[in-house]
Amino acid sequence: MQELKTDILVIGAGSGGLSVAAGASQMGTDVVLLEGHKMGGDCLNFGCVPSKALIASGKAAYAQAHTSAYGVADVAPQVDYAAAKDHVHDVIAQIEPMDSQERFEGFGVKVIREYGSFISPTQVQAGDHLITARRVVVATGSSPLVPPLPGLDQVTYFTNETIFDLRDKPEHLLIIGGGPIGMEMAQAHIRLGCKVTVIEGLKALGKDDPEAATLVLDSLKAEGVAIHENAMVAQIRDNAGAIEVVTENGEIYAGSHLLLAVGRKANVDRLNLEAAGIERTRTGIKVDDKLRTTNRKVYAIGDVAGGLQFTHVAGYHAGVIIRSALFGLPSKAKTAHIPWATYTDPELAQVGLSEAQARAQHGDAVEIARFDYHHNDRAISERKTKGFIKVMVVKGRPVGATIVGHQAGELINLWSLALANNLKMGQIAAMVSPYPTIGELNKRVAGAYFTPRLFENQTVKKVVRFVQRWIP
Known part of the structure; x- marks a missing residue:
């Protein structure tokens, strides 16, 4: 076991963790960064970046078929779904160097490609490394929530972590979940030539202003997206190769592919938080307005802190942490301007x-x-x-x-x-x-x-x- 001591240990190399590591190291602090999966976290690899790239492909296809109002003849777009996914991965590849291990090692950060687990209030084990830190920042983010739906284990399904690797265009994409991820992917896929059905248990875009949400939903419906609200899913089943989603009211929706977009869960299972005296909440790790956990030497930022789950929130949290942990200045996280x-x-x-x-x-x-x-x-x-x-x-x-x-x-x-x-x-x-x-x-x-x-x-x-x- 290799023992290390550091000023700041950052667990998770997503947006928030990378911002803390870069800022702290460039200000002269000794920093160790742990990442057991991909540098850049969810946003770069499975979330914001690939989704916006695929949306851009769909936008280009839609534009070709809707130019007559500008005096240019409409044409039927020739969509190559696999090539659209090549575009997605090319976009990721162009951004990857900014989040790479090599770049952060250039800042002086010691990067260890292992998951971290607390073994005491001040010590974390990562592979064969035992790390003692004056301050720890947990920035492990969140993952797609996979609900325990009966029959789900009998079919192939996708989440935002896997849909961008799919290269065969879905004939009919079923999407469970009518939140932002579900609606963005619905519109991107309808514009790329797929049939799309969205199944939402309550109200689609239900967290947004109703008038504004209605305008968006009406636009998607006009493009051909079928949106079914108040449709609680009771069962998933395979019917001769077709995927069927059965709702509690007995409706059956059949398609060729299934995307789950029902929410996110905080990545806390590997952390062994109890060993560090860190309390959980239903949505993640319990923090105060300074983003400190119940262990005052440990902070939690971004999705894992259980609040607003956006990449820019994690980046904002990083700034709060840097002011507090590095400079000892009073610094509180606010939400009114997010x-x-x-x-x-x-x-x-x-x-x-x-x-x-x-x-x-x-x-x-x-x-x-x-x-x-x-x-x-x-x-x-x-x-x-x-x-x-x-x-x-x-x-x-x-x-x-x-x-x-x-x-x-x-x-x-x-x-x-x-x-x-x-x-x-x-x-x-x-x-x-x-x-x-x-x-x-x-x-x-x-x-x-x-x-x-x-x-x-x-x-x-x-x-x-x-x-x-x-x-x-």
């Missing part, structure tokens, strides 16, 4: 409180500012007029924003900035956007907030009349 996006077409993005949450929390103090895409000249010119932006405002400050439409994931950035810095709507309205841009929607919705105050306010009108009459 945005997220679903990369369907149209996109759906959210930051802060939804309209329903804002009304529940602030009552009549909430004002809703809204602006529709069909009033934006750039959206009109590109025929991307489906969608809207609405901002929830309390006492002149935004507390949340919902955007559905073209480039919603880009537009939401400004509102994350506003919430992070407690900006006022007047500061948003004061910015100047180049014309014509989709980004102008953000300025226009701020203007919509002030419109009734300026144009419907009788006091304002009296002041203007006075100035025009009496001020030379």
Whole structure:
């Protein structure tokens, strides 16, 4: 057994773990990084990167068949599903060097390609290494949840960890789960020439603003995706080579391939948390607002911390940890300014409180500012007029924003900035956007907030009349 001592031990080389390791090592801290699977974690290898690459393939195919409105003849796309997957893996390969073992060793990080397991509050065993650390950061992420459905073990099924290695185009893809992953994969596959059926036990995109979610779901249905809601799965079965999904109400959906997209579970099973005095929760590891576990020398960040499960959250958590563990500065993780996006077409993005949450929390103090895409000249010119932006405002400050439409994931950035810095709507309205841009929607919705105050306010009108009459 080889014994090592280090300042910071990072368990997991996904987005959060890599950010901590890179930042800490470049600031002169002794860092050991453990990774038992792939460098880059879920996002690079099985999640954000490959899914967006496949979505891009589907978008290209869809565009070929929908160009007549621009004066260009529609053509039937010739989809090569295996080549689309080559594109996916080429994208991964281009990004891989940024997350590679060699790059992090260049920063001075000692990288050990083994899983880690606690054997005491300050010691972790990884293969034949015994590591004692002053601080430990658990960044093991999450994995696809595979529910114990009767008959599931009798069929071949895919998750986000395996679907990107499939090279034979599914004739009919059944997707269990109508959340963001399920809907993104549904649209990508329908555009690549597959038949797609989504089976959701409750409400598809149920965590999003209902009006915005409906706009997305209607768009997917118009493209041919069959979406069945309130359809709890009771059984999976093989019927002469076809996969059948049987719901509790007796409905049967048959297809050639099955994708499970029903949620995520925190990767904690290998960690032996009890040996370190670290408590779990139903969703992961118990942490305080400083991301410390019940063992004060151990932090947990990203998906394994049991909160919002997004790559950018793990990166944000890494910054919180670096300020606290390296500099000893007070640093707390907040969630109010954390945005997220679903990369369907149209996109759906959210930051802060939804309209329903804002009304529940602030009552009549909430004002809703809204602006529709069909009033934006750039959206009109590109025929991307489906969608809207609405901002929830309390006492002149935004507390949340919902955007559905073209480039919603880009537009939401400004509102994350506003919430992070407690900006006022007047500061948003004061910015100047180049014309014509989709980004102008953000300025226009701020203007919509002030419109009734300026144009419907009788006091304002009296002041203007006075100035025009009496001020030379």
